[in-house]
Amino acid sequence: MEQSDKEAADEPDRMPLNAGGAGYGSVARSGVSGRVGDSESGPLLIPETEPEPFQQWRPMTKDELQVAAGGPGWRKVRRYLVLLFWLTWMAMLATSIAIVMLSPRPVATPLKWWQKSLFYQLQAEGSGGVNALCEQLPYLRSLGIRALILEGLFDKKASPLNLNATGERFGTLPQILHVLAESNKADLKVVFNVCGVDLLGAQGVAGDAGDTSNLTAHHALRFWLEQGVAGFAICDTDAAYSEKTLLEWKGVFKEFSSEDEERIVVVKQTGDILPPLKNSSQRNVTLVDMVMRSILPTSQHLLSPEEVADAIETHLQTREEDIWPSWTVGGNASHDLKKLLLVLMMTLPGSPAVQYDEDIDPRQNVSLKVGSSHGDANKPSATRTEQEKKKAVALFTSLSHSRAREEALQFGSFTFLPFNTSTNSSSSSNSTLPSPSSPPILAFLRSWGCVQFLVLLNVGPEVHSLDPAWAPSLPKAGVFVTNTRLDRLGSTTLDTLEVRPREAIVIKLFETGSYS
Template structure:
């Protein structure tokens, strides 16, 4: 008991358990934990390491994922907008195209009858030739392949034209039966036949005791497509033609209308009060003459027809007069490119029966060369004829395009119109005309003279300068060309299809 009081009363001593009871307001346990933490913590605080980057790889969607995504509302809106945008753009382009077509000028197409689109071929069957009419019948498919659409059968006599004459009393006369056979074969070959009654007394011959209408009915029943008369015949009168027109209506249809062709033999065609009685007027480009016309005479005749054209009755062009053989191809190109229906006269170069037999074993070299040149000439003639006939059939500008005569300064023949280094003052001028249909233009150039000609660039400044060769008399002009560098050869005709720079119309 005493010992206890003595110990508790000693001053200046700290109790041993002070750490347990705490000193002040800091507990002992907290102090000890903080000291331990400070001793274990690092002196430098390390920086935080960056998080690793996640690499995303594109993987194709599976079929189920694609179907789920495509069927979502977002994709449905996108598809609707795209479809709407497509149709709006399509309608806008359609409306623009219609507006361009409606507002752009368009040529007016005039419906043409069969004779206005047909190439006529005048011939006269020769009974003295090999085979006679039978040989001609064998050539009908060949003539049709050349582009010929109708034959004008000339050389008939009063006896042959009369249906009462079924027998023949002369070696040079063709029988009615032969003509009937020719008509049958022509219909099989899709060739129409026009009988030439020019200078025949079919209007009312008392010798035959037959009326003209009876004669017409007989041949129309055989399949004749029409008849041709001269402007000097007695049948060329309004009274007779009205009677003939009534007969034509009985045998005509919308597809196969019977026609009447009038051959103009005079400078001026005698007028008729009713021009509808005549379907076509056949005019000669060259005047009739007993001698070969010179180059200047041919050029004057062509220029006269090009400057004075009558469109009252549908024209049909034939050569008519006599010209140099060098101008044969030029006149063919002219007929095929003029407005109207060309009527080509019989050409032995187009006759299959006029084949040249080459003398291969002959010792005469000149004869072999002559035969070879002749065969080459025939091939070129057939190629030119076929090219012109097919071009006229498929080209609208050559079939029913507008016509524009392009005159040169032919009065002075100066260097302003021609190249003076190529043409002499006595040489005939170049003749030219234009056939146009819409934006398509065909330029036809004719050099009738025996000397070459060059074109002056200032001759026709409104024409396009560039073009392509369509055909020529020599069949050797090919490819593109420019008018300023063109030179026409002697007796050459050229057909050029013009186009503007950057255009291929």
């Protein structure tokens, strides 16, 4: 005890390490407490948290995927995606409709039935011809023909519309009425060609075979209109071609006309220009519905390629907007040029009036022919093969159906194209150097909206290729619609196109990489 007290006295200044909470030896706010018990039991270093063991990625099994896909989270995501899809689709549809509605587009011109029709001119000789014609009416309708122009119905030396004085070559009154009835069944309209008949002479018209009462010309018109005749065709040299007569006719026609069954007056132009109406103080367009014009001048000999080219170019460069034309060949040309002229008639603005063609007649032993004064020009050729006749029918059908379904060929705008051409004399082993008078390619464009049809006509005997510098505003690519040889199919480029002798080509143009 004494020793202990002595040791304490020998160390008076020594202080305990744990004296006081804030004394020397204490570590404030540390993980080691200042108390002896705590300092001895607490660790000197705080150990780090050991990382969790690494789990290697592996794809989900089919069962796990089905469980996860059916969860509420995925169902919510799918609902949002479906909603986003339909909203986007509706926005695109609304934008497309707005673009279509706001884009400028051409206004379709309402056409009368004769402005949309393909006319077919013919006359039948005797009762056999009338019966054969009635049998062929459905076939003619299948070719795209919509109206007939019957010629030689009335004897020009007798009373004009005397029902007992019908033309001896065509048939009797019952036969004519039978043709009208059968035409109505075949949905074909009939126009009577009374060109050259003295319509203003003595009007001895009989209402039936036993009636001899005298009736006026108006009563005769009413009789035929009641039978379903769609109209009458006269010449510009007839006495009936006058304002007074046509006004009277129009008054009668109104009684039998409706919106779809309007009766018409057709005037056949015999000269280069249509003469003004006799005693007329008004424009003749109000009295004449359609003017029938010949592309070629009347000639007893075969016209040369130069004459044909000049006649075509004259008509292409001369247009009258206030007269609805009806085109016919008229003159005498070679067989190859007639096929070219058929393509021209079918693609020009107006209503084509095709003359009787033996190549599209399925029965060659019947007496059907065109009423024409060209004599041998329209006689059937004994050298025509069946293959050539089939091609003629195919060309006719292709043109008529294309014209019926294409708005650009019905009422589209017309543009004459004076193309620069070059002659390719190496394309044929028999070709020679072009002559200075060789006809160039004649071409025109029919347009409606974004649809364009290019018609190329090579009347001359040489092969022509188009100059790459011509018509830079036109598309360079297109697809063949038809041609006179019926051997061009598929797409083409105008820069590489060669037009063969006596060939006509119809091409539907489109921009490269798109189809209009």
